[in-house]
Amino acid sequence: MTVQTIDLAGEAPGSTRRLVRHSWGAAGARPKVYLQAALHADEMPGVIALQHLMDLLDVAEAEGRITGEICVVPLANPIGFGQWISHKPMGRQELESMQNFNRHYPDLATLVADALETKLTESAAENLTIIRAEMAAAIAALPVKSDLDALRKTLLGWSHDADYVLDCHCDHMAVMHLYASPLRPADTSLLCRATGARLALIQEVSGGNAFDEAHTVPWAVLKRRYAGRFPIPDGCFSTTLEFRGQLDVDDATGAQDGANLLAFLGAIGAVAGCAAPAHDDAPHYPLGGTDEAFAPQGGVVTWQKRPGDWLQKGETVAHVTDPMTRLRLPVTAPNSGLLFRIELWRHCLRGQSLFNLAGPDVLRSGDLLSD
Ligand SMILES: [Zn+2]
Incomplete structure (x- = not known):
């Protein structure tokens, strides 16, 4: 295992922040897998999962079982980790x-597409290498005006040439689920089977240029641009993995999540001698098939349903009680679907989003992610 550190310059005199990457296997070995946690710096379940995974990778390395290259950035956002206001984390x-730390990643397709006109060949394998090299040059040329720019540039520099990118997040209160591009559905199924995810939300472009899509959208865009001229491979499987809810942080769960991630690494050929994925595949629903419900008034929220419950349209999911008027209003399911996340806070303002459900039918399009 090797460790690389990069210091961000620091915006205040006398301050620096540091990014750390741990790597197992030979540099350049394939598949290259990149994992990071806490890009949203108040989301700790993935951090603990990766801590346990790293212990397992040390063992695998000692036993000579690392066959690919595995890079882990165990805390991807030291800027956000240090942001607390009045005893509350603001990550x-x-x-x-x-700016949302998981938005505004550069559009690599736009940055590299023109330069590729004279470089691509008839070989998809050669084009994979050529496109990654062009991306590396584009990332190296990105301007840095702030530590936030430097953070994005460093993470993307480490991850852009990976075959697999797993960005570990969590929700407020939720079942294990993930977001993925439609490009590589077999890998999506494999990851569901390894992690026990209950739901895969599929979208090519969700809006906002999140970290995961910065790795998948360029390949889809380049494939369309060069269709019929040059073969463009689906160069990266990238996902946002939602490790349940913010309070689901304990070593027993983290150890199981770490073992599950190792099963995925085994199944894609990055580590030898691993247990097989042990779960069933999950439904792959369009991200545009998610729906949400809003608070009919301000007040206190009490839940009748839990994440993981299947909802029928019109069913009561929660109540909001205005303690002053004593008016208790139901919050009902706007459609049928899987209740996969609910808000953490137990009080709300009128109009706030309270929960999300997912179903197989597309209901909306456009900018599909929350801020
Ligand atoms: Zn997040």
């Missing part, structure tokens, strides 16, 4: 710019 947006 989702950078407070200086209020």
Whole structure:
């Protein structure tokens, strides 16, 4: 195992922040797998899962079982990790710019597409290498005006040439689920079977340029642009893995999640001698098939349903009680589907989103992710 550190310059005099990457296997070995956690810096379940995975990788390395290259960034966002206000963590947006840490990644297809016109060949395998090299050059040329720019540039520099990118997040209160591109459905199924995810939400472009899609959208765009001229491979499987809810942090769960991730690494040929994925595949539903419900008034939320429950349209999921008027209003399911996440807070303002469900039919399009 090797460790690489990169210091961000620091915006305040006398301050620096550090990114750390741990790597197993020979540099350049394939498949290359890149895993990171806590890009949203108040989401810790994935951090503990990766801690346990790293212990397992040390054992595998000692036994000579690492066959690919595995890179782990165990805490991807030291800027957000340090942001606390009045005893509350504020890890989702950078407070200086209020930008979501998991949005605004560069559009690599736009940056490399023109330069590729004179470089691509008749070989998909050669084009894979050529496109990755062009992406590396584009990332190296990205301007850095802030630590947030430097963070994005460093993470993408480490991950852009991986065959697999697993970005480990969590939701408020949720079942294990994941977001993926439609490009490589067999890998999506494999990851569901390895992790025990209950739901895969599929979309090519969700809006906002999240980290996972920064790795998949360029291949889809380039494939369309060069259709009939040059073969473009589906160069990367990338996913946002939602390790349940923010409070689901304990060593027993993390150890199981780490073992599940190792089963995935075994199944894709990055580590030898691993247990096989032990779960069933999950439904693959379109991200546009998710729906949400909003608070009919401000008040206190009490839940009748739990994440993982299947809802029928019109069914009561929660109540919101206004303690002053004593009015208790139901919150009903806007459609039938799997209740996969609910809000963490037990009080709400009128109009706030309270829960999301997912079904097989597309209901909406456009910008599909929350801020
Ligand atoms: Zn997140």
